[in-house]
Amino acid sequence: MAQSLERQKAKPHLVEEWVGKVYTLLCIAFLIITIFSIVYFVASKGLSTFFVNHVNVIDLLSGLKWVPEGEPALFGALPFIFGSFSTSILAALIAAPLGFCAAVFMVEIAPKFGRRYLQPVIELLAGIPSVVYGFVGLSVIVPFFRNVFPGQGIGIAAGAIVLSVMILPTITTIATDALAALPRGLKEGSFALGATRWQTIYRIVLPTTLPALMTGIVLGIARAFGEALAVQMVIGNAPHIPRSLFESASTLTSAITLSMGNTAMGTIANNALWSLALILMLMTFVFVFIVRWLEGRSKL
């Protein structure tokens, strides 16, 4: 009896340790189960278009017509894929130089002002909800485009502009971190040789930090690719490949957002939407792997 009491006294320590270990492990297990079930469920639904409904993969990826309720029903997802890529890449093309300039400004030109004002500004941009971006896009950018350019104003250009503001914080933050992490000696050596600030930035800073800058750009594209509502609000959502930047288009996310609620689970039209989701998810993985690869190449 006395012995067992003593043993119990010594135990709380171990019990505590055990509780901590099990608790944290359970949390990690939850995380792992979650991601695997996301992949499993999205893939099983998305693949059933091909295995259950016998839609040809190539037809889906290269087809130009999306008529899920037609006779015969056509599931050509190329317009959506095209819309997603064009809006997100255009957005990155706009945001990358801006983000790079903002980063150089914060690190090289006016560090004090940058840290005090520009950085909070950029963090605020990151915090604004995407529906608000969509709303502003719809009520400012679209009418502006409608007045200035031919067409309705909605389309890939409007989507890309809205997205570029949304991904600017991602690109800027990563570029700033990369520039700030650059060893001082590198820049000082360049200045000592008589190079100007721009020559140093252009010839030394930019090439050395290029993998990190690319990482930021890819992360930005990934974010733009997955963004749903802001784009959906300004792009017009017509399922065809537009002939101009100011003509209504559609993306993978906007197609899913708009149609998922209108189709019954298990029907071919619904499964085809899950295939779009699967493409979206696979692209996310591709982006993650590109980022990993770029990070591995980083010289810093």
Place this chain on the structure above:
Amino acid sequence: MRAKTADKIATSVIIAVAALIVLVLAGLLGYILVRGLGHISFDFLTSAPETIRKGGGIGPQLFNSVFLLVLTMLITIPIGLGAGIYMSEYAPANRITNFIRLIVEVLSSVPSIIVGLFGLLVLVNLFGFGFSLFSGALALTVFNLPLMVRITEQGLKGVPREQKEASLALGLSKWKTITSVMLPIALPVILTGTILAAGRVFGEAAALLFTAGMSSPRLDFTDWNPFSPFSPLNPFRPAETLAVHIWKINSEGLAPDAAEIAAGASAVLVITVLIFNFGARWLGRYMHRKFTAIK
């Protein structure tokens, strides 16, 4: 001489771009506030929305957003803290840990609409939670977890080694060391991050379209029994949040003043985000001063 000219041009371009970014944000915030503030009134914030008539408010949506935020954080914080503690303190340096890190990274880049679809399939249909606040909170948990894990890990990694070692040397268990010595020190970082994550929950909409639903039942704000179907506190009722409402009235709003409602609701959303943002900064600085005794 030419190099100097190029330097001057480049510098001015960079300064101009920085100024442009500040202007864009100022314009953005100014536009939202100027257009929206005029429409915000006590009545707008508390009354129910109208579908076809003019003069609808955002009362239930605002309540739903706050309620959903609380529910989500109640689920996210314990799991995120636990997983973050594991990654920072328990995870051995091996392949499996690297794999878990990859998983966290992948999870953080999964688009929120995919999380929403997953919620629709698994939470709403398979588990039968239906379109409900609870489904929405779980989906947002998935969406927020990687962020929470990273915040916790960052906070714990910032704790000085000596403090951890001193506690262990006194014979405290590892778990006790983590919870009573390390977590309090890491708290400012974790809290700041958590508030920013909460701000994100408040504005999130894509994941909620398919989980919390796009409509609210008529809420009876006198009925506080959480099991009654019209009670605002019932977590198993469908709930349209503010962000979802903005999206909905912009895409299919029939009320004649839909644009004003969207402007007003956007202003409310942005003001909330600003409050979260400044609140997090202020709290982080305050706690840092308090805990580290730096004046």
